[in-house]
Amino acid sequence: xxxxxxxxxxxxxxxxxxxxxxxxxxxxxxxxxxxxxxxxxxxxxxxxxxxxxxxxxxxxxxxxxxxxxxxxxxxxxxxxxxxxxxxxxxxxxxxxxxxxxxxxxxxxxxxxxxxxxxxxxxxxxxxxxxxxxxxxxxxxxxxxxxxxxxxxxxxxxxxxxxxxxxxxxxxxxx
Numbered sequence: 001x002x003x004x005x006x007x008x009x010x011x012x013x014x015x016x017x018x019x020x021x022x023x024x025x026x027x028x029x030x031x032x033x034x035x036x037x038x039x040x041x042x043x044x045x046x047x048x049x050x051x052x053x054x055x056x057x058x059x060x061x062x063x064x065x066x067x068x069x070x071x072x073x074x075x076x077x078x079x080x081x082x083x084x085x086x087x088x089x090x091x092x093x094x095x096x097x098x099x100x101x102x103x104x105x106x107x108x109x110x111x112x113x114x115x116x117x118x119x120x121x122x123x124x125x126x127x128x129x130x131x132x133x134x135x136x137x138x139x140x141x142x143x144x145x146x147x148x149x150x151x152x153x154x155x156x157x158x159x160x161x162x163x164x165x166x167x168x169x170x171x172x173x174x
Contacts, residue, residue: 098132
């Protein structure tokens with residue numbers, strides 16, 4: 001079996017859902033068999049032809065910051081084009097996490113900060129400069145389309161999902 005056969009859109013969406021990112025239309029959302037490892041999911045998202053799934057990598061890292069520990073290994077073993085996408089999306093997650101730290105803390109109070117691995121390598125501002133805002137704009141300016149708006153939309157979808165989960169938990173606890 002070709003490894004790419006396991007990394008279909010539906011398998012990636014199913015793996016995102018398993019890890020708490022549930023705002024993509026599921027389609028068949030057929031999980032890969034065996035399930036995708038964290039490294040396979042990270043690389044599969046970075047290699048996806050779908051820009052929304054590539055951007056979902058940043059959202060996955062906001063939801064599950066511990067998965068960031070896999071990024072250096074995946075960057076080291078992936079094709080250069082995929083590694084470039086991964087560096088960009090990881091760095092976007094670092095900036096977004098600083099920008100939205102207070103609001104993220106409401107829903108994910110124990111989430112550790114992602115370490116800044118790539119901003120210097122990419123020639124970008126440090127993540128704490130204006131709470132990540134300057135860096136995210138600089139990163140987005142490197143793209144041919146409005147990445148900043150895409151990230152903002154996905155962050156709002158994540159917050160909508162987290163808010164609904166939080167409300168459901170409060171209702172269920174009564």
